Amino acid sequence: MAATQEEIVAGLAEIVNEIAGIPVEDVQLDKSFTDDLDVDSLSMVEVVVAAEERFDVKIPDEDVKNLKTVGDATDYILKHQG
Amino acid sequence: MAKIKPSKGAPYARILGVGGYRPTRVVPNEVILEKIDSSDEWIRSRSGIETRHWASPEETVAAMSVEASGKAIADAGIEAAQIGAVVVSTVSHFSQTPAIATEIADRLGTDKAAAFDISAGCAGFGYGLTLAKGMVVEGSAEYVLVIGVERLSDLTDLEDRATAFLFGDGAGAVVVGPSTEPAIGPTVWGSEGDKAQTIKQTFSWDRFRSGAVSELPVDSEGNIKFPAITQEGQAVFRWAVFEMAKVAQQALDAAGITPDDLDVFIPHQANVRIIDSMVKTLKLPEHVTVARDIRTTGNTSAASIPLAMERLLATGEAKSGDTALVIGFGAGLVYAATVVTLP
Numbered sequence A: 001m002a003a004t005q006e007e008i009v010a011g012l013a014e015i016v017n018e019i020a021g022i023p024v025e026d027v028q029l030d031k032s033f034t035d036d037l038d039v040d041s042l043s044m045v046e047v048v049v050a051a052e053e054r055f056d057v058k059i060p061d062e063d064v065k066n067l068k069t070v071g072d073a074t075d076y077i078l079k080h081q082g
Numbered sequence B: 001m002a003k004i005k006p007s008k009g010a011p012y013a014r015i016l017g018v019g020g021y022r023p024t025r026v027v028p029n030e031v032i033l034e035k036i037d038s039s040d041e042w043i044r045s046r047s048g049i050e051t052r053h054w055a056s057p058e059e060t061v062a063a064m065s066v067e068a069s070g071k072a073i074a075d076a077g078i079e080a081a082q083i084g085a086v087v088v089s090t091v092s093h094f095s096q097t098p099a100i101a102t103e104i105a106d107r108l109g110t111d112k113a114a115a116f117d118i119s120a121g122c123a124g125f126g127y128g129l130t131l132a133k134g135m136v137v138e139g140s141a142e143y144v145l146v147i148g149v150e151r152l153s154d155l156t157d158l159e160d161r162a163t164a165f166l167f168g169d170g171a172g173a174v175v176v177g178p179s180t181e182p183a184i185g186p187t188v189w190g191s192e193g194d195k196a197q198t199i200k201q202t203f204s205w206d207r208f209r210s211g212a213v214s215e216l217p218v219d220s221e222g223n224i225k226f227p228a229i230t231q232e233g234q235a236v237f238r239w240a241v242f243e244m245a246k247v248a249q250q251a252l253d254a255a256g257i258t259p260d261d262l263d264v265f266i267p268h269q270a271n272v273r274i275i276d277s278m279v280k281t282l283k284l285p286e287h288v289t290v291a292r293d294i295r296t297t298g299n300t301s302a303a304s305i306p307l308a309m310e311r312l313l314a315t316g317e318a319k320s321g322d323t324a325l326v327i328g329f330g331a332g333l334v335y336a337a338t339v340v341t342l343p
């Protein structure tokens, strides 16, 4: 069953917590991965790989750089999840 | 039909000795920063690399190999004349004919050992080890010398900020010989040629033929550039953290080993971030010693695993008899993982 927006944000929060050690409550739609959440370009790849597994989506490399904020990633997953 | 006698080898094979050679010149990140817009902090945080070794003109592929091999042979407690085959993995020996392995075999004083080069990028050590194990068990050689050697500084574009800081030079060697117990597990290996473009040479050698010379790339001073290694960093990083952790797990399974049984993890030293990610994904327990030789060695491709192995044993972080998981991966893309008992 497709995940809702709230479920995706919660899932991303857990993933970001696991990879970058950021508290889950800090992971909000308007937060930038690199500027606010200490997720650099390589951690972002790890976040994407984990999100792909969790939400059953494919996020190709060329799309990753457009995912600046948690909101961008959430929208992308909402639109592309299988 | 005439009956052919079967060959007779040892019941099992093991690594009997290891040796390494690191060039004398140590190159800190500051030197890299002379040619690219970057920072020491960025290089350390994205790769873990603080320093690397670059070879001098005298520290040739053959010279470094002979040094590393001499130590491996002494460590194994055998004589060079007992070696039946020499396998050299390298991508940075610039004369294809003849193979560099024959010169190395001769300089070491082997007794006409079979000698040849292989090309398997950063998986070269695992590929060579697998060949060596086969030879020992099948009986075509009692002792096999496997060498991983690179002068990647010769294949580095110092003006390319995506790769200038990554590579280093050096040689690592092991002697593989007979064993009464299994000490080299099944190899999980393969290739993914559909990703051949993700790590490659900027242009091929045949562009140096007359006629095409005017089209060759030039550096900021107008000199013709030598081919260099270039890569799609993010794509390779993704493949390494996602696919290689699975291959590492398969090698553990194939050997009948759980992460708890493991003493040491020696992955190819490509990027400390790949290493850290694999450790996490594989859920390696605290007691497992993890090689992070990348910090002071950079990426030395085929040499990275034996160099890291030698250092862990030399510093006492690992000891003889420990069970180690080794995994190499890189240009091809190719990979090879196996569980070994340390010499």
Ligand SMILES: CC(C)(COP(=O)(O)OP(=O)(O)OC[C@H]1O[C@@H](n2cnc3c(N)ncnc32)[C@H](O)[C@@H]1OP(=O)(O)O)[C@@H](O)C(=O)NCCC(=O)NCCS
Residues within 6 Å of the ligand: A041, A042, B036, B037, B038, B039, B042, B043, B046, B047, B122, B161, B162, B163, B231, B232, B233, B234, B236, B237, B240, B270, B271, B274, B299, B329, B330, B331
């Ligand atoms: C090479 C590697 C460290 C580069 O890291 P990366 O995060 O992918 O780098 P990117 O090219 O995506 O750049 C990310 C950011 O850092 C910047 N950057 C790139 N190179 C830089 C450098 N040398 N110094 C400072 N900043 C740099 C980029 O401009 C970009 O900034 P922006 O987001 O503001 O545009 C990394 O991709 C890697 O190690 N990949 C695996 C390669 C590997 O192991 N290969 C060998 C296998 S054998």
